[in-house]
Amino acid sequence: MSEFSKTTAFEVVRRLASMGLTSPSLYILVCDRGEMETVEADLSAEMDVQLGSDLRLLEASNLRVEQLFEATLPNGGPRVVLLTMRQWERKLVDWLDRNIVLVTDAGPFLLLAELEIAERVLSVAPNLRNRLADILSIRPDPWVRRVPV
Amino acid sequence: MNPVAADPCEISYTNLQVQKEPDQTSTAVAFDRRKVYRPFLESLNSIAPARELLARGLIIPRDHDPRDLHEPPIHEALAHSAELNRGTQMALVGGIGSGKTTEILLTQQVLDRHADAVSVCVDMADYTDLNELNPGAILATVGMRLYSWLKKKGDDAEVVTPYRLLRKLAFPQKQFVHPDSLEPDYDGEEGVWVETRGLMRPRFPDLRKEVKEVKELALAIASPLLEKDAQITFLIDGLDRLINAERFREFAEQDLRALRGTKITVIVVAPLLLLYDKSRFLQDYFDLVKHIPAAAAGPRDSAFLRRILERRHALDLMNRPELNSIVKYSGGVIRDLLTLASSAAAYAYRDDEDKIGPRHVRAAIGQLGNRYLAGLGTVHRRRLRRLAEDHEFRTEDPVSLELLVNRQVLECFDHTRESFVVHPALAKVLPKPE
Numbered sequence: 001m002s003e004f005s006k007t008t009a010f011e012v013v014r015r016l017a018s019m020g021l022t023s024p025s026l027y028i029l030v031c032d033r034g035e036m037e038t039v040e041a042d043l044s045a046e047m048d049v050q051l052g053s054d055l056r057l058l059e060a061s062n063l064r065v066e067q068l069f070e071a072t073l074p075n076g077g078p079r080v081v082l083l084t085m086r087q088w089e090r091k092l093v094d095w096l097d098r099n100i101v102l103v104t105d106a107g108p109f110l111l112l113a114e115l116e117i118a119e120r121v122l123s124v125a126p127n128l129r130n131r132l133a134d135i136l137s138i139r140p141d142p143w144v145r146r147v148p149v
Numbered sequence: 150m151n152p153v154a155a156d157p158c159e160i161s162y163t164n165l166q167v168q169k170e171p172d173q174t175s176t177a178v179a180f181d182r183r184k185v186y187r188p189f190l191e192s193l194n195s196i197a198p199a200r201e202l203l204a205r206g207l208i209i210p211r212d213h214d215p216r217d218l219h220e221p222p223i224h225e226a227l228a229h230s231a232e233l234n235r236g237t238q239m240a241l242v243g244g245i246g247s248g249k250t251t252e253i254l255l256t257q258q259v260l261d262r263h264a265d266a267v268s269v270c271v272d273m274a275d276y277t278d279l280n281e282l283n284p285g286a287i288l289a290t291v292g293m294r295l296y297s298w299l300k301k302k303g304d305d306a307e308v309v310t311p312y313r314l315l316r317k318l319a320f321p322q323k324q325f326v327h328p329d330s331l332e333p334d335y336d337g338e339e340g341v342w343v344e345t346r347g348l349m350r351p352r353f354p355d356l357r358k359e360v361k362e363v364k365e366l367a368l369a370i371a372s373p374l375l376e377k378d379a380q381i382t383f384l385i386d387g388l389d390r391l392i393n394a395e396r397f398r399e400f401a402e403q404d405l406r407a408l409r410g411t412k413i414t415v416i417v418v419a420p421l422l423l424l425y426d427k428s429r430f431l432q433d434y435f436d437l438v439k440h441i442p443a444a445a446a447g448p449r450d451s452a453f454l455r456r457i458l459e460r461r462h463a464l465d466l467m468n469r470p471e472l473n474s475i476v477k478y479s480g481g482v483i484r485d486l487l488t489l490a491s492s493a494a495a496y497a498y499r500d501d502e503d504k505i506g507p508r509h510v511r512a513a514i515g516q517l518g519n520r521y522l523a524g525l526g527t528v529h530r531r532r533l534r535r536l537a538e539d540h541e542f543r544t545e546d547p548v549s550l551e552l553l554v555n556r557q558v559l560e561c562f563d564h565t566r567e568s569f570v571v572h573p574a575l576a577k578v579l580p581k582p583e
């Protein structure tokens with residue numbers, strides 16, 4: 001079981017708001033695999049409601065580093081990037097570790113992964129770990145009424 | 150209040166995991182509170198660019214070398230050496246988050262007091278993926294940055310040709326070439342190269358052909374400045390993020406060695422791993438090596454860390470015992486100091502509190518400790534317990550070295566004596582053996 005503080009999309013975005021979108025910050029959000037899509041949707045909605053801003057969603061699988069680099073560039077105003085890692089991506093993690101200053105330079109960067117993947121990231125990416133603002137265990141917002149599919 | 154008051158975090162650890170139900174009232178109050186917390190959190194951003202912090206007056210320079218109370222601070226030592234011995238090559242090592250970039254910028258600030266100073270600070274990661282970096286790339290960056298400097302001053306006319314050639318060498322090119330124009334890379338005779346090992350092994354390998362080419366072009370660009378006897382210093386950051394120490398050694402042996410004897414001074418940030426390398430390459434190759442250890446040990450260092458938080462008005466939001474706890478559990482790692490204060494503030498903000506209390510600090514310490522604990526296997530945990538209980542730590546051991554590089558173990562200096570400790574935040578959450 002994760003020992004990291006529990007949070008929700010509401011609280012994550014509230015925290016980003018307290019820092020401001022132009023400040024570089026890096027968070028790992030630990031989440032159960034089955035809840036990832038809901039968490040992504042919650043974060044997008046909170047970004048829209050609380051900050052009136054879009055969340056840039058990226059999928060780690062088959063992601064080229066050029067795409068990641070482009071997504072994190074500061075041009076086009078403040079932005080928050082959410083990278084979802086559903087499986088272990090060693091090459092991408094190594095790249096992130098070496099280039100973490102660039103990736104976080106233009107604003108908040110969120111990495112969403114399940115606990116096992118997050119632990120592997122932490123164990124092989126010391127530069128990334130040391131630049132983390134926090135690691136949070138995120139669950140879908142319990143008070144959001146979801147429309148059954 | 151007594152600055153060394155009892156540590157409120159010695160009370161049994163309970164993680165803050167209370168999830169509050171949102172309601173309209175708390176949202177309205179939180180909006181006002183945001184104005185109190187936001188400036189504090191912005192000043193604490195542990196990954197904010199050091200240049201920005203310097204401009205905002207948030208950098209507290211040390212008043213001595215962290216390894217030796219009687220020596221001047223690192224940035225002064227590096228700058229004085231660069232001013233007096235042009236062409237000298239210096240290395241700065243330290244763990245992640247220890248303040249190396251800050252020292253580099255402070256050094257640049259000292260150097261720039263002279264009118265003839267040409268001090269160029271580069272983070273190699275801004276130019277290229279460090280793993281894709283080839284020997285000669287640093288040298289090419291030196292040449293191109295010197296060209297930019299000359300261009301800004303309007304003195305670039307004489308060096309446009311070498312600059313263009315340098316760019317051609319540095320960046321990928323695509324051009325149409327007729328097959329008939331391609332010459333074979335041998336002179337037509339059949340044969341193979343045979344290498345015979347001589348009696349004497351050269352201390353460093355020969356400079357590669359492409360490195361020699363880049364060197365000539367870089368020096369051609371630098372020539373107007375060298376002729377004017379300018380004080381040229383390159384401060385190269387980012388190479389410490391090369392986890393593979395061998396790669397760093399390759400750059401030193403090629404790019405930096407190519408600059409030897411040129412009166413261009415180099416200060417480079419090197420990986421901590423090399424400081425403990427048996428070959429002692431760092432100490433042998435560089436003219437001066439400066440090391441920033443974690444500032445964990447003595448009361449003098451604690452005062453330095455307290456000043457960093459006080460400069461950010463931490464005492465407006467917390468009392469002295471909470472501030473002292475943050476200093477203690479940061480282990481002296483400056484980035485962890487800021488992270489702890491920032492996390493504690495975020496917890497207090499989340500709890501709709503006007504001040505950071507002991508439980509917020511405890512939660513922040515637990516959170517940082519868990520971050521260091523995550524991903525550690527049985528062998529790593531055993532090494533940590535051995536260090537915590539028996540003070541046994543061998544830097545020749547690869548697992549131990551990994552713990553040191555990853556900051557789970559911190560290196561400390563007390564009266565020039567080196568010792569190692571488990572990061573205090575990690576020590577607090579490290580599970581006892583079953």
